[in-house]
Amino acid sequence: MPEENDDILEQITTSEYKYGFVTAIEADEAPRGLSEDTVRFISAKKNEPEWMLEYRLKAYKHWLTMEEPKWPNLQYPAINYQNIIYYSAPKQKVTANSLDEIDPELRKTFEKLGISLTEQKRLTGVAVDAVMDSISVATTFKEELSKVGVIFCSMSEAVQEHPELIKKYLGSVVPATDNFFSALNAAVFSDGSFCYIPKGVRCPMELSTYFRINAANTGQFERTLIVAEEGSYVSYLEGCTAPQRDENQLHAAVVEIVAMERAEVKYSTVQNWYPGDKEGKGGIYNFVTKRGICAGNHSKISWTQVETGSSITWKYPSVILKGDYSIGEFYSVAVTNNYQQADTGTKMIHLGKNTRSRIVSKGISAGKSNNSYRGLVNIAKNASNSRNFSQCDSLLLGDKCGAHTFPYIEVKNNTAVVEHEATTSKIGEDQIFYCNQRGIDTETAVALIINGFAKEVMNQLPMEFAVEAQKLLAISLEGSVG
Amino acid sequence: MLKIENLQARIEEKQILKGINLEIKPGEIHAIMGPNGSGKSTLASVLAGRADYEVTGGTVDFLGKDLLDMSPEDRAKEGLFLAFQYPVEIPGVSTTNFIKTAVNEKRKYQGLEPLDAAQFLKSMKEKMKLVQIDQSLLSRSLNEGFSGGEKKRNEIFQMAMLSPKLAILDETDSGLDIDALRIVANGVNQLHTKENAFLVVTHYQRLLEYIVPDFVHVLYNGRIVKSGTKELALELEEKGYDFIKPDFVEATA
Numbered sequence: 001m002p003e004e005n006d007d008i009l010e011q012i013t014t015s016e017y018k019y020g021f022v023t024a025i026e027a028d029e030a031p032r033g034l035s036e037d038t039v040r041f042i043s044a045k046k047n048e049p050e051w052m053l054e055y056r057l058k059a060y061k062h063w064l065t066m067e068e069p070k071w072p073n074l075q076y077p078a079i080n081y082q083n084i085i086y087y088s089a090p091k092q093k094v095t096a097n098s099l100d101e102i103d104p105e106l107r108k109t110f111e112k113l114g115i116s117l118t119e120q121k122r123l124t125g126v127a128v129d130a131v132m133d134s135i136s137v138a139t140t141f142k143e144e145l146s147k148v149g150v151i152f153c154s155m156s157e158a159v160q161e162h163p164e165l166i167k168k169y170l171g172s173v174v175p176a177t178d179n180f181f182s183a184l185n186a187a188v189f190s191d192g193s194f195c196y197i198p199k200g201v202r203c204p205m206e207l208s209t210y211f212r213i214n215a216a217n218t219g220q221f222e223r224t225l226i227v228a229e230e231g232s233y234v235s236y237l238e239g240c241t242a243p244q245r246d247e248n249q250l251h252a253a254v255v256e257i258v259a260m261e262r263a264e265v266k267y268s269t270v271q272n273w274y275p276g277d278k279e280g281k282g283g284i285y286n287f288v289t290k291r292g293i294c295a296g297n298h299s300k301i302s303w304t305q306v307e308t309g310s311s312i313t314w315k316y317p318s319v320i321l322k323g324d325y326s327i328g329e330f331y332s333v334a335v336t337n338n339y340q341q342a343d344t345g346t347k348m349i350h351l352g353k354n355t356r357s358r359i360v361s362k363g364i365s366a367g368k369s370n371n372s373y374r375g376l377v378n379i380a381k382n383a384s385n386s387r388n389f390s391q392c393d394s395l396l397l398g399d400k401c402g403a404h405t406f407p408y409i410e411v412k413n414n415t416a417v418v419e420h421e422a423t424t425s426k427i428g429e430d431q432i433f434y435c436n437q438r439g440i441d442t443e444t445a446v447a448l449i450i451n452g453f454a455k456e457v458m459n460q461l462p463m464e465f466a467v468e469a470q471k472l473l474a475i476s477l478e479g480s481v482g
Numbered sequence: 483m484l485k486i487e488n489l490q491a492r493i494e495e496k497q498i499l500k501g502i503n504l505e506i507k508p509g510e511i512h513a514i515m516g517p518n519g520s521g522k523s524t525l526a527s528v529l530a531g532r533a534d535y536e537v538t539g540g541t542v543d544f545l546g547k548d549l550l551d552m553s554p555e556d557r558a559k560e561g562l563f564l565a566f567q568y569p570v571e572i573p574g575v576s577t578t579n580f581i582k583t584a585v586n587e588k589r590k591y592q593g594l595e596p597l598d599a600a601q602f603l604k605s606m607k608e609k610m611k612l613v614q615i616d617q618s619l620l621s622r623s624l625n626e627g628f629s630g631g632e633k634k635r636n637e638i639f640q641m642a643m644l645s646p647k648l649a650i651l652d653e654t655d656s657g658l659d660i661d662a663l664r665i666v667a668n669g670v671n672q673l674h675t676k677e678n679a680f681l682v683v684t685h686y687q688r689l690l691e692y693i694v695p696d697f698v699h700v701l702y703n704g705r706i707v708k709s710g711t712k713e714l715a716l717e718l719e720e721k722g723y724d725f726i727k728p729d730f731v732e733a734t735a
Contacts, residue, residue: 429533434570436554437530437563438584438640439591448583452574452623 019272023090023105029218030087036060039187042087046156046190049163059176059186066180072314072343073372073404076248079285084250086188088218129154129193129209131222139193141205150203150234151196155223158194165196169227173256173293173320181252181287181314185221189254192222197232197263206462208237211253219250226256228263230296235266237465248276248311252287261296261323266304268461269317270469273309275476280339280368283311290317294326294352302329303346304460306469308476311340316374318347321355321383328357331457333469335476336369336401345375345406350383350416359390362454365401366477372404379416386416394424395453397446397477447474483508483679484529484549484648489540490704491528498524500704501540506648509676513690514683515715516701517723522683523567525701526652529681530564531557545647558584559591561647565637565654572624577636578606580624581643588644609642613669631662638669645673650681655689667692687719700726 030041039060043053068079090105129139129152145152151162159166176186193209211222228234238255251273259265267290276283286309292301303317319328330346348357357377365371377388394403405422427449435445450473451458458466489502498521506512516522528535529542531554542549549557572580585605586596597605610617613635625633634654641649651670655663670693674680682693690698690712698715700708700723708714708726718725 428570430570431572433532433554434566434572435580435584437558437566438580438644439555439558439587440584441553441555441587444583444587448575448580449572452572455574 019274023108028087028089029085032085033082034060034084034086034188038086042188042190045087045089046159048159051163051167052159055171055176056187059183060188062177063180063183063187066183068180069314072374073370073406074312074314074341074343076285076312076341079248079250081184084219086219086221087190089190129207131191131193131209131211145204145207148201148204149198150201151194152207153194155189155192155194155225158225162194162196165227166194166225169225169256169258170223171256173258173291174254174289179289182254182289185223185252185254185289188219189221189223192224192253194224195226195234195236197226197228197234199229199260200231201229202232203234206235206237208239210239219252221251222253224253224255225258226265226267226292227258228260228265228299230260231262232260233264235462236268237462238267238269239272248283248285249274250285250287251310253289255288255290255317257292257301259292259294259296259299259301259326262298263296264300264302265292266302266462267292267317268465269303269305269307270461270465270472271305271307271309271313272472274311275309275340276311276338278338280311283340284309286310286313286315288313288315290315291320291347292318292328293320294323294328294355296326297323297352298325299323300327300329302327302331302460304329304331304457305333305344306454306457306461306472307332307334307342307344308472310342313340313342313344315344316346316376318349319357320349320351321357321386322351323355324352325354326352327355329460330357330359330361330375331460332361333364333454333457333473334362334371334373335364335473336366336371337476338367338369340367340369342370343372343374345373347376348378348388350377350379350386350388353382353384353386355383355386357386357388359388359392360456361390361392362457363392363394363403364397364450364453364473364477365394365403366397368400370402370404372406374406374408376408376410377418377420378409379411379413379418381412383413384415386413388416388418390418390420392420392422393453394422395450396424396426443474446477450474450477483545484681485541485543486529487541487543489525489528489542490538491524491535492538493524493535497538498535498704499528502701502704502706504699504706506679506681508647508679510697511674511680511682511693511695513693513695513698513712513715514681514701514706515685515687515698515718518685520701521704522685522701523652526564526650526681526683529557529650530554530562555587556591558644558646559588563641563644563646563649565634565641565649565651567653567656569625569633569637571626571628573626575624577620577622577624581606581620581640584640585643605643609639612642612672613639614665615639630657631659634658634662634666635669638666642669642673646678648679648681649673650683652683653685654682655684655686663689664692687715690715702726 039056174182176183197203257265273284301319321328328348334342334344336342361373363371373392379386392405432445484506486502486504491499514522615635699706
């Protein structure tokens with residue numbers, strides 16, 4: 001058996017990244033490196049109002065005083081922040097006022113990625129904001145959405161068109177000073193999506209942002225802000241890919257969600273940045289801060305993530321449960337293969353009374369990768385009758401990978417109930433043989449077992465995403481059995 | 483259908499099968515009996531292609547093909563089925579989904595279109611009756627939290643769904659109460675035709691009261707030391723396995 005296993009392991013760890021192509025398109029770039037001038041350059045490019053520039057400069061100055069976090073269970077060479085291009089925008093022939101005017105090269109790129117920028121595919125029922133490198137290239141179904149009062153546009157546009165909302169909410173959940181990467185993002189963020197759901201509106205379609213890194217040596221720093229007013233509902237999807245390159249590229253995004261009374265926001269991510277090659281060369285450094293606040297009573301924020309890409313993932317989508325009876329959820333599948341490293345989890349901060357949170361984390365490690373769950377459940381003094389349930393399961397493929405769990409629990413109210421369950425398992429030879437004996441080959445068997453393992457999380461994804469995510473899981477682990 | 487000649491196999495350094503000869507023709511039911519450690523389950527595992535065992539000699543012809551040269555999944559798709567002594571659990575994978583995958587993999591191998599949901603459901607409903615298995619069981623994760631009897635019935639149910647040419651039942655009777663045993667045996671008997679064959683591996687004669695074999699073979703210390711008809715099973719039951727030992731000594735002397 002051992003010999004045979006090595007073969008299979010070999011096969012599975014040799015899967016190919018399917019989105020590694022580069023689009024040949026002229027770009028408008030900032031000079032390499034980061035200084036006050038870079039920040040001013042970006043702000044000027046976007047023709048921003050003074051207050052926005054001030055915000056950026058303040059963040060930049062604060063960033064200079066900060067240090068990269070050293071506590072994650074990640075090993076990587078020091079990032080040279082002066083060697084990164086902080087702004088790169090595909091040059092469009094004309095400003096795209098309508099979707100028909102988008103540069104055909106761009107349109108082709110997104111089509112190749114399975115993202116339609118035309119609105120013909122009505123049936124899919126998903127509105128898309130497509131972001132390439134530093135700018136949003138198109139947002140679909142805008143008119144349709146505005147009929148019900150939903151604002152869905154690029155962040156740049158929001159700064160111009162809805163300054164009062166941006167001033168009020170930008171940085172309200174993740175302050176620029178929150179951490180090293182959020183400060184960096186606040187200084188140099190170039191685009192992203194803004195989404196506003198007015199009171200009592202159930203958003204008629206799924207909203208989605210598709211992030212694509214294309215230019216070399218470029219960092220992507222996008223910013224997403226979702227505000228759901230009283231009694232509203234929105235389901236939001238996020239997808240991402242990048243070309244296959246030998247050097248590492250930095251991606252440091254910030255996502256903020258505000259949910260008012262009885263509002264519900266469901267945020268789903270399928271993260272498939274380029275993970276690097278089999279030897280661990282290249283790949284995206286993914287340092288992301290995602291946080292939502294259940295500001296009103298009975299509000300709900302649910303994060304679902306399927307993380308298969310990036311050479312390094314550092315990401316803890318969190319919920320601040322401020323409103324009484326508010327609910328926070330975190331469902332995660334993180335897959336690491338080859339030399340990928342993931343340190344991911346969540347923070348559930350219970351401030352309001354009778355708040356509830358649920359954490360389901362499924363880590364799958366293969367190859368020589370390392371996969372860590374890191375989570376904090378914090379029950380504050382006044383959060384009486386709050387409950388948390390956490391489940392962290394790890395599945396190992398082969399014996400050269402690692403799975404780690406770092407759960408932190410801080411409870412300051414004795415009426416709280418906190419439960420934590422954790423398991424670690426290996427795909428057994430017995431399971432594989434059983435499948436083989438039923439005529440199911442090893443590759444299919446692994447996909448079956450993995451999808452079974454991740455099912456509870458996959459079930460949280462919107463339908464059209466779930467199928468994609470299932471395939472992605474299988475591809476990410478193609479060939480890795482032990 | 484199956485022709486085993488001088489089959490030898492070992493696990494790690496331990497030689498378990500020391501030269502098995504056996505021929506099974508379509509329509510036949512063969513029983514392999516023997517004391518613990520005689521190599522019964524090893525024989526079943528080697529035929530199914532479990533990689534823990536190393537074949538050190540001999541040949542196995544299955545429907546004109548070299549069985550030992552095939553991967554476990556190809557053996558299955560060629561029509562060999564093993565009902566496991568200890569069926570594994572696969573969390574999160576529903577029994578229905580698992581069987582559907584297996585059925586369609588086999589169809590693909592045969593160059594057939596996969597069954598659609600309606601056809602599959604129809605086929606499932608028919609076969610469910612055979613082993614009196616409940617729909618609710620099939621929507622649960624494969625074997626997870628199943629009782630011993632439910633697991634074994636699930637094995638026979640899968641066998642019914644895959645309609646193999648040769649089915650090997652590895653101690654399917656172990657851990658079954660008399661009612662479950664009857665249900666399982668009844669399922670096997672209904673599936674038995676002139677075209678297919680069964681190899682029933684068992685420690686006790688009890689199962690053979692319900693699944694009546696055409697031939698009984700006694701396995702001892704890695705060899706078939708005695709073959710006969712169903713009466714041999716009764717004799718074994720009466721006299722215990724010790725009675726074959728002198729025979730064996732004679733045979734090797």
